[in-house]
Amino acid sequence: xxDNAAHNLLGLTLKSGWKVVEKITKTANSTGSFFSxxxxxxxxxxxxxxxAFDFNRFLGLSKMEDPxxxxxxxxxxxxxxxxxxxxxxxHCKNQHVTKIAFVREASEEHVEGFTYSFVPYLIFDLxxxxxRMQLAFSDQLDFAWKxxxxxxxxxxxxxxxxxxxxxxxxKPSNILLFNRKSKLGDIGRSLCKTLNSPYSDYTFTGDxxxxxxxxxxxxxxxxxxxxxxxxxxxxxxxxxxxYFSGISMSxxxxxxxxxxxxxxxxxxxxxxxxPYLADAFSKALSEFGQCIENEFFRSxxxxxIEYLCFPFPEKxxxxxxxxxxxxxxxxxxxxxxxxxxxRRAELNIMK
Amino acid sequence: MANIFENKDxxxxxxxxxxxxxxxxxxxxxxxxxxxxxxxxxxxxIDEYIEDWSHNKTIPHAGDLLSSAIVNGxxxxxxxxxxxxxxxGNSASSTLPQISLAKRFVTSNDKLLTxxxxxxxISEFASLVDPKLIWxxxxxxxxxIIGFPYNPIFYVELARNYSIVGxxxxxxxxxxxxxxxSPDNRFILRCGSRLFAHYDEIGIAHDILRKTSLAGIDxxxxxxxxxxxxxxxxxxxxxxxxxxxxxxxxxxSSNITELASAIxxxxxxxxxxxxxxxxxxxxxxxxxxxxxxxxxxxxxKEPSLRIDINEFHVKHNFEAQALxxxxxxxxxxxxxxxxxxxxxxxFSKRPVMLGAHIxxxxxxxxxxxxxxxxxGLISHPNDPQIINxxxxxxxxxxxxxxxxxxxxxLTDNPTGAADITKICLKATRGLLCFRSGxxxxxxxxxxxxxxxxxxxxxxxxxxLAILNYAREEILVKSNEIETIMETVARIPDNTSAGDVNxxxxxxxxxxxxxxxxxx
Numbered sequence: 094x095x096d097n098a099a100h101n102l103l104g105l106t107l108k109s110g111w112k113v114v115e116k117i118t119k120t121a122n123s124t125g126s127f128f129s130x131x132x133x134x135x136x137x138x139x140x141x142x143x144x145a146f147d148f149n150r151f152l153g154l155s156k157m158e159d160p161x162x163x164x165x166x167x168x169x170x171x172x173x174x175x176x177x178x179x180x181x182x183x184h185c186k187n188q189h190v191t192k193i194a195f196v197r198e199a200s201e202e203h204v205e206g207f208t209y210s211f212v213p214y215l216i217f218d219l220x221x222x223x224x225r226m227q228l229a230f231s232d233q234l235d236f237a238w239k240x241x242x243x244x245x246x247x248x249x250x251x252x253x254x255x256x257x258x259x260x261x262x263x264k265p266s267n268i269l270l271f272n273r274k275s276k277l278g279d280i281g282r283s284l285c286k287t288l289n290s291p292y293s294d295y296t297f298t299g300d301x302x303x304x305x306x307x308x309x310x311x312x313x314x315x316x317x318x319x320x321x322x323x324x325x326x327x328x329x330x331x332x333x334x335x336y337f338s339g340i341s342m343s344x345x346x347x348x349x350x351x352x353x354x355x356x357x358x359x360x361x362x363x364x365x366x367x368p369y370l371a372d373a374f375s376k377a378l379s380e381f382g383q384c385i386e387n388e389f390f391r392s393x394x395x396x397x398i399e400y401l402c403f404p405f406p407e408k409x410x411x412x413x414x415x416x417x418x419x420x421x422x423x424x425x426x427x428x429x430x431x432x433x434x435x436r437r438a439e440l441n442i443m444k
Numbered sequence: 445m446a447n448i449f450e451n452k453d454x455x456x457x458x459x460x461x462x463x464x465x466x467x468x469x470x471x472x473x474x475x476x477x478x479x480x481x482x483x484x485x486x487x488x489x490i491d492e493y494i495e496d497w498s499h500n501k502t503i504p505h506a507g508d509l510l511s512s513a514i515v516n517g518x519x520x521x522x523x524x525x526x527x528x529x530x531x532x533g534n535s536a537s538s539t540l541p542q543i544s545l546a547k548r549f550v551t552s553n554d555k556l557l558t559x560x561x562x563x564x565x566i567s568e569f570a571s572l573v574d575p576k577l578i579w580x581x582x583x584x585x586x587x588x589i590i591g592f593p594y595n596p597i598f599y600v601e602l603a604r605n606y607s608i609v610g611x612x613x614x615x616x617x618x619x620x621x622x623x624x625x626s627p628d629n630r631f632i633l634r635c636g637s638r639l640f641a642h643y644d645e646i647g648i649a650h651d652i653l654r655k656t657s658l659a660g661i662d663x664x665x666x667x668x669x670x671x672x673x674x675x676x677x678x679x680x681x682x683x684x685x686x687x688x689x690x691x692x693x694x695x696x697s698s699n700i701t702e703l704a705s706a707i708x709x710x711x712x713x714x715x716x717x718x719x720x721x722x723x724x725x726x727x728x729x730x731x732x733x734x735x736x737x738x739x740x741x742x743x744x745k746e747p748s749l750r751i752d753i754n755e756f757h758v759k760h761n762f763e764a765q766a767l768x769x770x771x772x773x774x775x776x777x778x779x780x781x782x783x784x785x786x787x788x789x790x791f792s793k794r795p796v797m798l799g800a801h802i803x804x805x806x807x808x809x810x811x812x813x814x815x816x817x818x819x820g821l822i823s824h825p826n827d828p829q830i831i832n833x834x835x836x837x838x839x840x841x842x843x844x845x846x847x848x849x850x851x852x853x854l855t856d857n858p859t860g861a862a863d864i865t866k867i868c869l870k871a872t873r874g875l876l877c878f879r880s881g882x883x884x885x886x887x888x889x890x891x892x893x894x895x896x897x898x899x900x901x902x903x904x905x906x907x908l909a910i911l912n913y914a915r916e917e918i919l920v921k922s923n924e925i926e927t928i929m930e931t932v933a934r935i936p937d938n939t940s941a942g943d944v945n946x947x948x949x950x951x952x953x954x955x956x957x958x959x960x961x962x963x
Contacts, residue, residue, distance in 0.1 A: 224504075225508060230538060301488040335504075338539045340510060348514055353468075366474075369631075374592075374595075375592035380540070383539075395591075399592075
């Protein structure tokens with residue numbers, strides 16, 4: 094880390110006036126991006142979160158993936174990624190999106206004495222942590238909070254979808270908490286129909302560990318809207334699974350799938366794997382049901398996951414929307430569902 | 445008189461096991477046309493999750509790490525193992541899926557599902573053959589279907605379990621639903637064809653295979669299609685495609701073993717022994733239980749095809765082993781392997797008939813024989829062959845009341861029963877009459893059975909009827925005894941049928957003893 098400007102910001106007062114007061118090792122406060130170094134910064138008594146783009150790491154990983162790539166291309170890609178995250182954040186803010194962690198400030202710092210002295214950075218509101226710090230699986234009081242949080246996530250996603258943005262990277266480390274309210278973090282890997290994205294040619298831009306089955310098996314829709322919104326539906330459902338079972342939907346699926354059918358083993362087409370995925374999915378749903386004692390909530394949440402995470406994208410989403418609109422990727426009904434469940438859970442607590 | 449196990453014409457019809465076991469045995473692996481291609485998905489780094497876990501030792505972080513590990517098939521990473529142990533050590537704060545996932549990482553899966561049957565012996569018969577277990581399974585599957593009615597695998601499993609308890613209509617209905625939900629899937633098509641063939645619906649069994657888009661593309665479907673076409677008396681239009689697949693080098697040997705075996709059988713039936721041998725040789729490059737059982741059967745028709753099946757280490761190879769034990773007269777091993785074969789495919793009648801035959805005719809173990817037969821009646825209620833053999837076994841031990849109870853399940857002339865079964869039933873009724881104290885009627889029924897067997901020129905059943913009749917005449921100290929013993933004397937001592945030789949010896953000895961007693 095010696096010859097790495099991004100790792101050596103601690104103690105500096107940046108041109109923007111922010112004083113870097115603490116370096117954050119990979120903790121719950123991180124936004125999940127793997128190419129960045131995170132700090133706490135302070136200005137006028139306010140603490141915020143700074144994400145410094147780590148050029149060295151970006152360069153190292155890019156070279157590892159493709160040793161023939163030129164440094165100029167890699168710099169250009171990283172700069173695009175930085176600009177894209179900043180512009181997308183502004184785009185969302187201007188379109189009245191409320192449930193995401195916005196970029197408050199974007200700038201760059203020149204730090205003397207390093208091979209690559211240029212450090213672009215983004216400043217966000219400082220979250221209390223990601224959702225993994227809050228989740229407890231044995232606490233009944235937490236139940237209503239979980240549903241409230243899921244409602245926040247669903248609202249955030251719906252807001253993004255309404256402005257043709259697909260988050261693509263919803264996972265526990267990207268659900269940030271601000272006074273127990275949840276917001277979506279790390280929109281850096283999101284796809285936007287109206288902005289030029291460095292990832293626009295990618296089929297899936299999020300964390301492959303959370304990817305939906307069609308992505309794992311390299312089968313996907315050519316239609317942009319269908320593909321990306323189907324992915325977001327799955328990821329939202331996967332969060333529901335994580336909130337109550339403590340593992341992801343993909344993990345539950347793989348757990349119930351025979352090794353011969355796993356994506357790295359399977360060499361047939363997606364059509365042939367479908368019955369086996371359906372079988373694993375139904376077993377996963379029944380396993381998920383074991384995590385919820387209350388029959389009403391068990392049934393409602395299992396059904397919600399069935400709709401959101403169905404392993405075949407064309408059958409994913411609310412069945413009424415599938416039959417009426419041809420696809421079920423609208424999140425309107427799910428926002429209402431989480432709101433209803435949240436209120437009902439709150440009433441149950443008060444009883 | 446017992447209706448014996450006949451090693452009748454065998455075709456390479458798919459064996460039908462539970463979905464999980466079929467998958468474990470590799471029958472559903474898919475590398476059609478992709479033998480040398482790389483996997484679609486490469487594994488992904490889980491470093492980010494390890495780093496998160498190393499800074500945050502909490503249950504959710506452990507769950508997140510285990511999730512990424514199972515998605516990537518990572519089992520032996522020290523951080524993953526630590527997270528798994530953490531969850532198991534804090535099970536009160538963890539969820540059931542987390543706990544069961546954590547157990548996957550920390551416990552070694554040394555006892556494979558397919559190994560369970562390997563060490564079972566006939567002594568465990570009573571504890572393992574219980575229809576209640578199947579009905580409970582049916583209940584579980586039906587409950588699962590309510591929760592998820594679109595899973596075709598559930599319906600296949602339901603059909604299998606219904607067929608095990610002899611619920612033909614329900615089994616067929618469940619299979620039709622599975623086929624409607626997923627009409628072009630290898631597992632469902634193969635199971636479907638097996639079920640329809642099991643209930644003698646050969647036309648339907650064949651049609652679902654020949655009409656699927658997989659016929660001529662998937663060797664597992666093509667092999668079954670070719671086999672069912674020959675059973676239907678037709679020539680398969682996918683034979684040429686089958687040859688091409690075998691010669692294409694596009695498929696691994698294990699994926700074409702049944703196809704090679706099916707085509708080898710067609711060539712054998714057509715009289716092309718040389719070609720047949722070539723195909724069977726190909727099927728043995730990586731045989732499965734079905735292709736091995738097929739060549740074991742083929743070798744009983746054509747001795748030059750004989751192989752030593754013990755050279756092949758094939759999982760669930762019980763049918764081939766049982767048949768080999770039977771042919772080589774290793775009867776104790778045979779009964780164990782037959783029992784394993786039955787447990788592996790409890791809806792099948794062949795292991796029932798073989799097990800009962802060995803126990804009855806060779807081992808004089810009527811209890812085991814009846815165990816097989818009663819187990820067979822679960823999947824084949826009112827089957828005349830099984831009931832006949834059960835009544836015969838009971839009557840031999842003078843359990844007349846129970847024998848009558850089973851015999852009364854049948855009409856005098858059951859429809860659909862083969863001529864030989866009808867002859868056996870007549871003789872068995874004769875036996876019941878003798879043992880019930882009505883020898884005149886018994887004599888008449890036996891003589892009728894002897895004549896009928898002679899009429900259809902079946903020497904084996906003719907001899908069996910004569911010997912059984914003679915035994916009864918000796919036991920009732922009849923005046924006819926010397927006349928019938930003259931007929932017995934005309935039966936050769938060393939026929940090709942071991943059970944006839946054994947029964948003749950017993951009758952002659954019984955006669956000698958009775959003469960000594962009289963003098």
